[in-house]
Amino acid sequence: MHVLGVRDGGAGGDALERVVDRVVDRLSERGRVGVVRYDATIADGTHAGESLTFGGDVTYDLGVDGDWAASGTGMSVGDALDSLSTDCKYAVVVGVRSLRHPSIVVGEAVDDRITEGPVLATIDGPADLEFDDLIARLEAAEPHESLQSLVARVKRSPSADRAGAIATFTGRVRAKDSDDDARTEHLEFEKYEGVADERMAALEADLEARDGVLEVELYHRTGVVADGEDIVFVVVLAGHRAEAFRTVEDGIDRLKDEVPLFKKEVTAEDEFWVHDRP
Structure with missing residues (x-):
């Protein structure tokens, strides 16, 4: 699922909502669209970010052909995106300043709380949108995937009728190997552009x-x-x-060995590229 x-x-x-409506209409011509709306005024002044759990509600509507809306107190934007990723091709996130996914900005006010992901366009209103370029750049960016979306994908396999098992592995950022270690803040x-995707x-x-083995998603x-x-x-979708x-097990071992990905570790005391570490 591509997130904008x-x-x-x-x-x-008013200008923001007109842009959102136009973007959703155009994206819906290409696939199902989910909309995540966040109102920062209900978060007790907390700076809204994708990984934060908000004090208020995150609401989301499912596409132009969806007829329902849902909200969840304490739900994060990431939670909402994970939910949408199982059956939406696109998601539009409104009102979040810090987002790792591509964004467009409506208006040109200086704001030091900029989005973390690339800004695809800065516009005054929907008439300024160049949709062909916007969609091409959006679809070239890394999609949002979740365990739920990958499991849903293999369940839709033409071979699913022969499947008796789905096995999964999730790797996550470990804060410490032992109690005495400096805490890892992030990785x-x-x-390696092009090569990594081909190897995967x-x-x-x-x-x-x-x-x-019927279907594999990495x-x-x-x-x-x-x-x-x-x-x-x-x-992995398999017969047994x-x-x-x-x-x-072989999939995660070979991914680590064969796919060229480079990792920097940032701890409370240091930062280093893991492949340079003795």
């Missing part, structure tokens, strides 16, 4: 060629991943549990 943030750079609520991952696809194909985040957040997922378990 829309935030107010000073144009005001930062970079990939080749690895999936090789694992799917095994007897009894996903590894890039960029900054905070303490406690998920980094990597392996999902034995081949599912074996393939999950």
Whole structure:
């Protein structure tokens, strides 16, 4: 699922909503769209970020063909995106200043609390949007995947009728190896552009060629991943549990060995690229 943030750079609520409506209408021509709205005024002044749990509600509406809305006290934007990722092609996030996904800014007011992800456009209103360029750049960015979205994808496999097992692995950022270690604040991952994606696809194909294995999904985040957040997922659809378990274990081992990803670790005391560490 591709995620696009829309935030107010000073144009005001009416202009922001007209942009959101236009963006959702155009994206819905290409697939199902989820909309996540966050109102910072209900968060007791807390700076809203994707990894934060808000004091108020995050509400989300499902696409132009959806007829319901849901809200959850204490739900994070990440939680809402995970929920939408199972059956939406796009998500539009409104009102979050700090987002690792691409965003557009409505208005040009100076704001030091800028979005963490790339700004695709700064505009005054919907007439300024260049949709072909916007969609191309949005779809070139890293998508939002969750364990739920990958499991949902393999369940939709044409081979699902022959499947008796789904096995998964989730890797996450570990704060410490032992009590005496300096706490890891976050990891930062970079990939060897082009090569990493090719190796990942080749690895999936090789694992799917095994007897009894029907579908394999591998996903590894890039960029900054905070303490406690998920980094990597392996999902295997198989005829029986034995081949599912074996393939999950081999999948994560080979991903770490064969896919060129570079990791920087930032602790409370130091930062270093792991491949440079003696």
